[in-house]
Amino acid sequence: MNVDVVVVGAGLAGLAAARAVRAAGRSVMVLEARDRVAGRNLGHRLADGTPVELGGQWIGRTQTEALKLVSELGLETFPTYDDGxxxxxxxxxxxxxxxxxxxxxxxxxxxxxxxxxxxxxxxxxxxxxxxxxxxxxxxxxxxxxxxxxxxxxxxxxxxxxxxxxxxxxxxxxxxxxxxxxxxxxxxxxxxxxxxxSTTGGAQELRVVGGTHQMSERLADQLGDAVRVNAPVRQISHDDNGVQVDYEGGRITAQRVIVAIPPTLAGRLVYKPALPASRDGLTQQIPMGSVIKVQVAYPTPFWRDAGLSGFGFSLDDELSVTMDNSPPDGSCGVVVGFFEGAHARSAARLSLEERRAAAVATLVKMFGPEAQNPIEYVEQDWMEEEYTRGCYGGRLGAGVWTQYGAALAEPVGRIHWAGAETSEVWNGYMDGAIRSGHRAAAEVLAQLEA
Amino acid sequence: MNVDVVVVGAGLAGLAAARAVRAAGRSVMVLEARDRVAGRNLGHRLADGTPVELGGQWIGRTQTEALKLVSELGLETFPTYDDGxxxxxxxxxxxxxxxxxxxxxxxxxxxxxxxxxxxxxxxxxxxxxxxxxxxxxxxxxxxxxxxxxxxxxxxxxxxxxxxxxxxxxxxxxxxxxxxxxxxxxxxxxxxxxxxxSTTGGAQELRVVGGTHQMSERLADQLGDAVRVNAPVRQISHDDNGVQVDYEGGRITAQRVIVAIPPTLAGRLVYKPALPASRDGLTQQIPMGSVIKVQVAYPTPFWRDAGLSGFGFSLDDELSVTMDNSPPDGSCGVVVGFFEGAHARSAARLSLEERRAAAVATLVKMFGPEAQNPIEYVEQDWMEEEYTRGCYGGRLGAGVWTQYGAALAEPVGRIHWAGAETSEVWNGYMDGAIRSGHRAAAEVLAQLEA
Structure with a gap:
């Protein structure tokens, strides 16, 4: 099989890139390792049908590319509950x-x-x-x-x-x-x-039904050009083109856009091998550590007590909470996060212990009514083989000055996208979309007729 | 093909492990990605036949496992020149x-x-x-x-x-x-x-003919049990055993010892995927940066001036030099190093520019006679696909306390060796050998009859 452009990764960056490539009249194929699209976005429904997001969920008003895409795809936003x-x-x-x-x-x-x-x-x-x-x-x-x-x-x-x-x-x-x-x-x-901030900041808006629908709708538009269960293992490249080998097949193309986190991009086999400056970079952009939990109650009872649901603990492993109830308030959902070192230590607990730790913090924040949730759902992003941590990759002391120039710089016919490569809203959905557009523009400027 | 133990990597760690496994009467197969054994040791001969090492070369007197192996393999040491x-x-x-x-x-x-x-x-x-x-x-x-x-x-x-x-x-x-x-x-x-230190320290001794002979002789003893040009791509493991897929074949075994740097170990595909604690570790143990150069002269002229050849520059990119002449002093060789940030900046120069920079530093150190070497040889370890930096992997701020426990801890039937996993002489040939012995002992204690 031969296309103009192969995209590795069907998260927002890869799908946004693929859409732009196709819009320019070029053929494209997106290869996704998972059995689903959307990468660090992941939809879920509680037992009563309430949609909650196990991955990235909020959009701020200055995240204009994300808002534009939501609107183009016929999705709607609603304000995150933030009263009290x-x-x-x-x-x-x-x-x-x-x-x-x-x-x-x-x-x-x-x-x-x-x-x-x-x-x-x-x-x-x-x-x-x-x-x-x-x-x-x-x-x-x-x-x-x-x-x-x-x-x-x-x-x-x-x-x-x-x-x-x-x-x-x-x-x-x-x-x-x-x-x-x-x-x-x-x-x-x-x-x-x-x-x-919630209102006025990056957590102001939510997407009705969930952010994963952005990727799903993009994938629907791309149809057969998105292949899931297709983990890429090797990229061969020379002056004539690229060859992308995945579990189950091979595609040739003029160019490839690698739209996965840098640490995962570093694990692919490249023939010939990448320059040391790029390889050294991918040796040292570890992903963040987070376990995201959703705790559901019959009602958003904290609202009656004049509370917004925003909780911040300097004492507990579950350090941040927000109201994550559905727009109609038909049930109450608190979203909470174990982050950084807390995520790593919480990962060593059993599910029951983590649940108990989360609930104990919610009781301290919101009172005894928090003691008996009707449902507890969690997502450990560190264990996800094809993300290996969220929210994104970070650079430790010395890395930007020694290796940063290789972050988005193409290597021959290989181009790099992903939230980590964006100048604007780096690490966010908005940045992911921007990076996809940037990589698509790079590629389109180089494609032969 | 089926053996008791597969070893990934034919550096000193892997070969020492394989020898110990075989000595216990068990079958073993070593898979090496390169077309040669010895990993971070690499022999070379100057135009006049003088052997020089492009990789690790020195052994100290407290590196007892390295010295023991040298002796067991019938090799000899000689003191690094250190007079003046x-x-x-x-x-x-x-x-x-x-x-x-x-x-x-x-x-x-x-x-x-x-x-x-x-x-x-x-x-x-x-x-x-x-x-x-x-x-x-x-x-x-x-x-x-x-x-x-x-x-x-x-x-x-x-x-x-x-x-x-x-x-x-x-x-x-x-x-x-x-x-x-x-x-x-x-x-x-x-x-x-x-x-x-040279005398009294880790640089006291050299091996006649070069340290790579240690690996070559170990590999000779292992015969057909060492396969080169066999880059491992995937390790599948379950309660019954392991399956190791490499370019060109597949081997099953009871256990596997992965004896390559952690950052490279993190690039293999594991089925099932490794636990997050191990995966997170391999995301953040980048390899060091070094270009090692050998500059040859008709004679070790600095000796006549009462100089040992040890040079240390706080001003130059080539920051450390030592006398690396053959034991009989039949010609003069200075070994020098571009290290850390200097290696990364020197890598952006042309060969001629690097050579000129190295020679200019030697002239400042040893006088005008250094101006006209008869040969210049260099080895950039960052560009080596199957090492990706030397001397070894390091841990940045926070990594030991958050991830260190996973460095040598086996994951089911997968065991870890390599200089980075040694408690003694971590990062050195001696540590590599010790790590191989430790991993072999772990495996032997678990093998079924």
Whole structure:
């Protein structure tokens, strides 16, 4: 079989790329390792039929490519429930708040704000297109976020805040990423408030029925051009074209777009082997660690108590919760996250132990009514063979300056897409779509007649 | 084809394991991706026939397993040439010295010694068998070596010293590894003096004819049980046994020993997929970066000037040199290293530019006679598809405590060997041999009759 372009991976990046290739009148084939499309998006229905998302689910208003695609595909959004007070747990104390303090003491909230301002001042100087060429790149990249925070504050509560909010955004610990990566990422998403906010931020909107429908509808449009259960194992490339071998077949093409996380892209066999600069990069972009849980109740009872369902614990393994009930509020669903080191330790528990840990945190946040959920569903993204962690890949100290230039740079006829390669909303669905469009444009500019 | 044990990788670790398996009366097959054995050891002859090693070459007197193997295989050692003064280049200044100062100013040498003592005091507390369980493991692992150094001294010359000696040992930069990893590694090799010294340290002895002969002789003993040009692609495993698929064939066995670097082990396909704890580890043990060069002259002229050939530059990309002449001194050979960030930047130069950079440094170190070598040979280990960097894999901030337990822990019928998995002389030939013996013992204890 021969096409103009092969795409590896039927997540949003790969499908968006394939759609753009086909729209230009070129033939395309998407190869997907799983038995389903949508990658890090995954739909699920609770026992009563309520749709919940086991993977990426929220869209913010500045994620314009994601919103455009939702609309083009005939899907609809609705606002994430965000009325009422939020709850923070810290040092055994429960604080309810409805302001910008995150429930911290006044002094700590001011200190968190000061650090945020400093970080965003540094981020302002970072180049999104080539972080390694930013002023002071070497200095920013040699530090971990943890080291920067400890060098810049002694406030234990502020440190605990950052130690929980950073895993909430990155599914990784502050010591596990370079300051330059952190700064690049927050700037890529429009700075910290935009990343962590519900209304006015990245969690503002949900898709009726689930985000996985975006990929499903794209795949429907592509029809036979999407092949599932087709894990790619080898890409051979030379001046004349590429040959892609997958379990069960082989396709030749002019170009290939690899739209899977860098760490997984590094596991394919390339003939000839990739240059060391690219290979070295894929040796060190580990995926984040997260177990996402959905806890269902007969009603969203916390709303009656004036609570939004947003919970943030600096004390517990389940560190962030949000209201994830259906739009009509016909039942109550809390979504919660074990993230970073918490995800890795929670993964060593039994399902029952994890469930108990999650419920115990919800009881502290929302009261005794949280004690008896009617359903508990979880998704461990670390165990997913064809994702190997969420939300995305991160770069540790030194990696951006030493290897970053290889992240999206084509190697001959091989082009790279995926949320990790986007300059805008890196790591998000919006960034994935943008990366697919960018890679498609690269390829289309090079295709022969 | 069916054997008791399949070994993946015919470096020292795999071959030592295979020999032990066979010595116990069990059948074994070693599969090697390359067209040669010896992995990170690689023999070469200069135009005049002088043997030089393009990979690992030195053995220290406390590397008892390596010495034992050399002797058992009928090979001989000879002392690395180490008479006369060493040279250090720093801030444009050349210093010749024959003491323990590394040519630093008195004040800086004292400061380097103080830092060394502090580091070794910390290393004393690290557990070699389970670094993650060391006292203060979390605190040591959250810091990079770079952060620790900067927090503990303001002496620019001392910082420059560590900034050059650490890449010389690790082929990686101080910011690219956790303090816990650094401490584990130096303790594993008997502390810093042992690692960096020629006489009395890890560089004391050479093998007549080259270290690759160790692997070649082991492979000769194993005969048909070593298959080259056989890159392994997939390992299937269940309660009944393992099946190893390589390019060109398939072997079944009771157990498999994977004796390749962790980052490469992570690229194999496992059915079923490996647990997340193991997979996550292999996402973040990048290999070091080094280009090793041999520069040959008609005579070892530096000896006449009272120089040992040991050169150390804090100013140049080629940062470490040693006398690598044959035992009879019939010609002069200097071995030099581009390491860490220097290796990555030097890799972007042309061969001619790299050669010129290396020779320019040698002229500064050893005088104008160094200007006109009769031969220049280099080996870029980053470009080697089946090693992907040398000297070995390193763990960045946070990795030991979050993932270290999976480094050598078997997964069902899959066992792990390789220099990175050794408690003693981790990263060295001696550690590779020890790891092979350890993995063989694990397997032999489990084999059915």
């Amino acid at each position: 007070a939020a709850v923070t747990l810290y040092n055994g104390k429960r604080t309810q708040y409805a302001d910008e303090t995150f429930g911290l003491s006044y002094e700590s909230a001011v200190e968190v704000g000061r650090l945020q301002q400093e970080l965003e001042g540094l981020a302002d100087q970072v180049s999104l297109s080539s972080p390694w060429s930013s002023p002071a790149a070497a200095e920013l990249d040699r530090q971990t976020v943890d080291a920067w925070l400890r060098a810049n504050t002694d406030n234990a509560e502020a440190l605990a805040f950052w130690g929980a909010i950073i895993p909430a955004v990155f599914s990784a610990e502050p010591a596990e990423m370079s300051l330059l990566h952190f700064l690049f990422y927050i700037k890529s998403g429009g700075m910290i408030d935009n990343l962590v | 003064a060493a040279v250090t280049l720093y801030n444009g200044k050349r210093t010749q010295y024959a003491d323990e100062t590394f040519g630093l100013s008195y004040e800086s040498a004292v400061e380097v010694g103080r830092l060394q003592q502090e580091l070794e005091g910390l290393a004393d507390q690290v557990s070699l068998s389970s670094p993650w369980s060391s006292p203060a493991a979390a605190e040591l692992d959250r810091q990079t070596v770079d952060a620790w150094l900067r927090a503990n001294t303001d002496n620019a010359e001392a910082l420059a010293f560590w900034g050059a000696i650490i890449p010389a040992v690790f082929s990686a930069e101080p910011a690219e590894m956790s303090l816990l990893h650094f401490l584990f590694y130096i303790k594993s090799g008997g502390m810093i003096d042992n690692l960096v």
